[in-house]
Amino acid sequence: MTAPLDQSTARQIVEGRHGDPFSVLGQHTLPDGTQSVRVFRPNVDLVEVLASGSDLVLGTLTPVDGAPDLYEGILSGVSGRFDYRLRLSNADATWVEEDAYAYGPILGEMDEYLLGEGTHGQLWRALGAHLTALGSAPGVHFAVWAPNASRVSVVGSFNDWDGRRHAMRRRGDTGIWEIFVPGVSEGAVYKYELLDANGQLLPLKADPVGFGSEVPPLTASVVRDLTQFGWQDHAWMATRWQKHRIDQPVSIYEVHLESWRRVPEDGNRSLSYREMADQLVRYAADMGFTHIELTPVSEHPFGGSWGYQPVGLYAPTSRFGSPDDFRALVEATHEAGLGLIIDWVPGHFPTDAHGLAQFDGTALYEHSDPKEGFHPDWNTLVYNYGRSEVSNFLIANARYWLEEFHIDGLRVDAVASMLYRDYSRKEGEWVPNEHGGRENLEAISFLRRMNEQVYGMHPDVMTLAEESTAFPGVSAPTSHDGLGFGFKWNMGWMNDTLRYMSEDPINRKYHHDKMTFGLHYAFTENFVLPISHDEVVHGKGSLLGRMPGDDWQRFANLRAYFGFMFGHPGKKLLFMGCEFAQPEEWNHNQSLDWHLLDDDRHKGMQSLVRDLNGLYRETPALHQLDSKAEGFRWIDGGNAADSIFAWVRLGEDGEAPVLVVSNFTPVTRTDYRIGVPAAGHWQERLNTDAPVYGGSGQVNGGGVTADPEASHGCDHSIKITVPPLATVFFKLSAVE
Structure with a gap:
């Protein structure tokens, strides 16, 4: 027999409350040099230890008194560490499996150091779920950050969702927990089960660095292999720097994937990533756009958020296919000579129980004070940018999309809400910064570091800020006290010009300055002129619907406005459906009204946008000095x-x-x-x-x-x- 296991420790293992299960389970050397093995395994009647690679039985484990499903035993003829397997039996079957507690730590000292410091530039290479093999055993290495948890387990169908089966190893003071689970393969569904510092069970959590997710409304993470896609876009990647200079034409087609085009004969489903790699890319190229911009593709639980309330920042939404299917869309975009931009949301996250909120029982990713950590506009939580691990999580995510998916640009959502502590807050509802001001100094520092790392590692991409205030130097280099973005959306131009266009022509002479005011500041930033999804939702109607006059005049007004836009300094962005004057407000639950192209008026508008794109791209005077007076x-x-x-x-x-x-x-x-x-x-x-x-x-x-x-x-x-x-x-x- 082994040395007696004290009842308290045994009970903690059986109840799943032990904070260091590797000190108890697996192989251990006893004081006299003999080797013992302890295994916790429900639903078995017999546990035998086999020599690795053979059926030689080294020992049969016996139940520990008073500790159901916990087995232990001394191995005969064995000295020192060795490789072994377990043969398990119950009334229905006998099978062999590897023991997760037979394996040591995987994360190296440098990973541990960088993770602890909050400076791991490729965080996703260390955390998340990675297919790997230790010795002859294939499996998955799981790692997650939860510094205030007293126990973390990975659960899934591979262990009957039993949090006692694969309790993880804590790595020093970093707050990282890890485990290698042999036998788990790609496609496995999993979550993390955590006990808070007081031993209270928390809701099951999706992996913050999970690379795949179940199709909503299901919420578990899915093991995905990121190493097998054979990229063929080398020519594009080698020359894309030429496309993103401020003296080049940039005309962006903004797309919500779920509603761009549907398949009515197949239950009105959305197109898959691979179908869009054909249809969407071909259309955008034919229309003369230089880039496609996607509303956020990170996994999000509620489709009505359009992706702007993401839970899985590292997981392309599974609504349209796998991560490799999304990569196929990116590659097809590049093959067509187009860049792909994604909307990126580092400003807030939803309160869904399976997400980041109170991840380890504390305000880990968010601020604990709701005056700082709760966003009143969207009922979401605000990231704690002053915490190095959180900032690292976000900055690494920006790099992740660029490096793992060859994304060409990140349009950062809601930057204004990040820059100011009093954004959408009344007096007394916000906390001033250390100097008593309203600027969010931690968020400003985060955005600067993000742009420095993105452009430092990938100078051939672009970052774009959706920023609606007069904050200075959004697209100025950080070396000149700017935020370091490549471009800034010109929200003022959009608001002023659309207000002008909504006026009856007889009254426009009284609002003339709305069309000219933008030229007073047009060259203070590297601007994009955005006609985005926000202009055709929430009761605003469509662009065509906002034009005054009879039917002919409404179309003529919109044609004139598009001409004004393409002649005006600044890069261009147009939301899907606007290019053919969809008359109804955008509805994310249905396809664009493609049948309208049977009408010559809508077909003519589409032809105009195509020709404007062509003229803009082919005429240097219309783009070379966009940002210079x-x-x-x-x-x-x-x-x-x-x-x-x-x-x-x-x-x-x-x-x-x-x-x-x-x-x-x-x-x-x-x-x-x-x-x-x-x-x-x-x-x-x-x-x-x-x-x-x-x-x-x-x-x-x-x-x-x-x-x-x-x-x-x-x-x-x-x-x-x-x-x-x-x-x-x-x-x-x-x-x-």
Whole structure:
């Protein structure tokens, strides 16, 4: 017999309350040098220890008195550590399995050090569930951070969801728990079972660093192998740096995967990742966009959040397929010459019991004080950016998407809510920073470090901030006290211009400044002009529905507005459905109204957006100096009476300038004189009033030649027809 196991320890093992099960279970050397093995295994009648690789029985274990399902015994003819297996029997069967407690720690000292310090740049390589093999035994290494738990177990179908079976090993003071469970394979479903510091059982938790999840509403994590996908996008990856410079055209098609297109003949289901790799990518490429941006793909429990309340930051949502299926979508995007951006949500997380909330019985990822840790707008929890392990978890996640999925850009959601402690809070409902101010210094530091690491490791990608305030230097380098983003969404431009467009044309002269004000700050940041999903939900209606006038005028207004947008400095973003003027407000529960393309008006709008993308991409003056004041010059920005705007876009030296004229009244202006910066022939490159787009056909015969007559401060001018509710582009094609 082995040395007696005290009843208290035995009871803790049987009850699943022992904080260090590896000190009790598995192989141990007794004082006299003999070897013993202890095993906790419910639902068996016989436990035998076999020599590894053979059927030689080294010992039969006997039940421990007063400790049901706990077995122990001395092994004969064995000295020192050795490899073994267990042969188990009950009334129904006999089988052989490996003992998880036969294996030592897997995480190395450097992993432990970096995890403890909160500086592990590839956190996901250490934590999560990793397929591996120890010796001849294949299985999965599980590791999770839960510093305030008194016991952590991994549970799943492989152990009948019994938290006593695979209680994990705690790694020093890091708060990391780990275990290698032999026999577990890809596709296994699992969660973590934790006892808090007082020994109270917590709700089962999904893996914070899980690479896969069950299809909602199920909530368990799924073991996924991230090492087997054979990437073939080497050419794209080698040259994508050229696509993301501020002097390049960037036109983004924003997509909600679940509602872009459905399959009505198959229960109205959404497309899979691999179906979208064909249909979505082909469509976006045909439309001339440079990038696709996806609303958050991280796993989220509630579909109505559109992904903006994620639980599994490291798991592509299983709604459309596996992680490798998502990789196939990314690769197809690259093969088509497009970049893929994902919306990333480090600002908050939901309170779902299986998620990060009170993960180990304490406010681990969130602040304990609801004045800091609860978000009143969304009833969610706010990350504690001042905790190094939490910041590490998030920054590593940003790198994870770039490195494991070849994502080309991260659009960071709700940055404004992160920057200010009083965001959406009344007086007395927020905690000032250490200087008494409203800025969230910890979040600011986090965002700077995130951008430094992302651009430091991957200078060929882009980060974009959805930031709606006047916080300075969002897209300035951190070395110049900026946040370090590559681009910032221009929310002010979007709000002002859409308010203007909603006005009846007869009243627009009183709101002229809404279209010009954006040029006062257009070059203070690297801006993206966003017409996003937020503009077609929550009772706002569709873009088309916000346009005034009769049916023809609504379409004409929207065509003119798109022309204004593509002629305006700044990169472009358009939400799905807007490109063909879907008249109904976006509904995430159903497909876009693709049947509308049988209507010439909607088909014309789609053709216009396609041609605007083409003109924007092919014309350096429309994108090269997007972020520099020298790339823009007003010709006539003050004609409020006629609601006409005229300006010139300029490129680098030697590039032909482009004149853009927008008329936001339903009145045709004939023989309208506009100053131009150079003599020569000005070719009409695009006219939103062209019949092919559904317009009235008030065009300029292909172009006009400048006269040596001064106008609008220019030595030369042209006389043109300015169509009603239209935007016209002229490019200098021949210099006199």
